[in-house]
Amino acid sequence: MSNVSRTAMPAGGGRAAAKKELPEHFKSYKHVWVFVELERGQVHPVSWELMGAGRRLADRLKVNLAAVVIGPEGQHTRNAALEAFCYGADLAYLVSDNVLSNYRNESYTKALTDLVNTYKPEILLLGATTLGRDLAGSVATTLSTGLTADCTALEVDADGSLAATRPTFGGSLLCTIYTLNYRPQMATVRPRVMPMPERVARDAAHIIVHPLGLLEDDIVTKVLSFLPDREAETSNLAYADVVVAGGLGLGSSENFRLVRELATLLGAEYGCSRPVVQKGWLTSDRQIGQTGKTIRPKLYIAAGISGAIQHRVGVEGADLIVAVNTDKNAPIFDFAHLAIVSDAMQLLPALTTAFRARLLPESRARIAI
Numbered sequence: 001m002s003n004v005s006r007t008a009m010p011a012g013g014g015r016a017a018a019k020k021e022l023p024e025h026f027k028s029y030k031h032v033w034v035f036v037e038l039e040r041g042q043v044h045p046v047s048w049e050l051m052g053a054g055r056r057l058a059d060r061l062k063v064n065l066a067a068v069v070i071g072p073e074g075q076h077t078r079n080a081a082l083e084a085f086c087y088g089a090d091l092a093y094l095v096s097d098n099v100l101s102n103y104r105n106e107s108y109t110k111a112l113t114d115l116v117n118t119y120k121p122e123i124l125l126l127g128a129t130t131l132g133r134d135l136a137g138s139v140a141t142t143l144s145t146g147l148t149a150d151c152t153a154l155e156v157d158a159d160g161s162l163a164a165t166r167p168t169f170g171g172s173l174l175c176t177i178y179t180l181n182y183r184p185q186m187a188t189v190r191p192r193v194m195p196m197p198e199r200v201a202r203d204a205a206h207i208i209v210h211p212l213g214l215l216e217d218d219i220v221t222k223v224l225s226f227l228p229d230r231e232a233e234t235s236n237l238a239y240a241d242v243v244v245a246g247g248l249g250l251g252s253s254e255n256f257r258l259v260r261e262l263a264t265l266l267g268a269e270y271g272c273s274r275p276v277v278q279k280g281w282l283t284s285d286r287q288i289g290q291t292g293k294t295i296r297p298k299l300y301i302a303a304g305i306s307g308a309i310q311h312r313v314g315v316e317g318a319d320l321i322v323a324v325n326t327d328k329n330a331p332i333f334d335f336a337h338l339a340i341v342s343d344a345m346q347l348l349p350a351l352t353t354a355f356r357a358r359l360l361p362e363s364r365a366r367i368a369i
Helices: 045-061 075-086 105-119 130-143 253-266 274-279 309-315 344-368
Strands: 032-036 065-071 091-096 123-127 147-151 153-156 162-168 173-177 185-189 206-209 242-246 269-272 299-303 321-325 338-341
Touching (some): 032 045, 045 185, 065 075, 105 130, 130 147, 147 162, 253 344, 321 344
C-alpha cells in the first residue's frame, strides 16, 4: 500500500479552540474566484482546470463562481472572459488596459487587489505557474491574507472553510492548511493536478468591467522588448497523452536513448525522475514529480524509477501507469496499474521493436489509403 502520510483533516468542531470568530468586516466576503492567466493572447490551460475545481467548491458553498481576466484592451482579453462561461463561470470580472499588455507584478497586483477589495471573494485560486506564483505571493502579501502554494487537493470543510492540501516535509507528508480568520482564502495549484473539465458552449452571462486606474508613468518596471527563448529545448510533458520516463535504474545518461527512441516511436514526450536531473543526465524541464512537472497522460511508462512519494505526486493522475523495475518491492508498484519486474535495459528495446512491428504496417496502410 501507499506510504503517503496525511495529517488528519479535523472536523469543524475540532478547531473550535483555535478558530476565532471571523472578523465582522470579512463576513461579507462571498463567492469563489479563479484567476484566468492570459499571456500574449493565450490562456494557460491550468486556468480551465481551476475553473472545474472552483465550480465544485462554489456548488458546495452555494455561491457563484467568477472568472477574473486581466489583460490589454482588445478581443483576446474579452474572448478569454467569454470562454470562461464555457467552463462553468457564473460571471466574469474584466480589467482591460493597454498598460497590462505585458505581465508586470506591480500593475497586475494592483488590478487584482483592487478587484478583491471592491467585490470581496472568499476564495481566490491561481495557477502555480511562473506568472501565477509571482502574482499570488504579491497579492496575498498586499491583502495580508494566507496563501497555500502548490496544492494537490481542494475541499470545503464542514464549517465552509477552504481545506487546501499540499505536500510538505520533502513530500513525505500531505498537510491540509486552513486560512481561518482572513479573507480571501488563497491557493495555487500546479498545471495538470486537477482534471480538465468538459467545455460546454454557453452564452456569456454577466461581465463586470473594472477600471485599472493606473498610468504607464506610475509603473517602475518597463518592458523594452520581448525576446522568446527559441534556443531552449522545451517539453510538453504536462499535456502529453503518452509519456515515457526513466530513472537511475537506466545506469547512465547514454542509456536514455532507449527512452527517447520509444517515446519518438509512440509520438510521446520523454521525462525522468528527480535524481536523474541531479545527476545531470537530463535537464530540469524533463523532470516529473513534486518539484518538476505534474502529468496526466493516457499512458505513462516508467522505466527504472523507484517511485518515491515526490514522483508519485506528479504522476498519479495518469490513466494507465506501466512500471518496469528489477525490484519487486519498489514503491512504484504500489500505485502502478501494470507492474513488470524486469531489467529496463532489456525491456525497453523489446518494447520498441514490438511497437515498431505493430505501428509501422498500420502507418503504411493509412498512407496507402
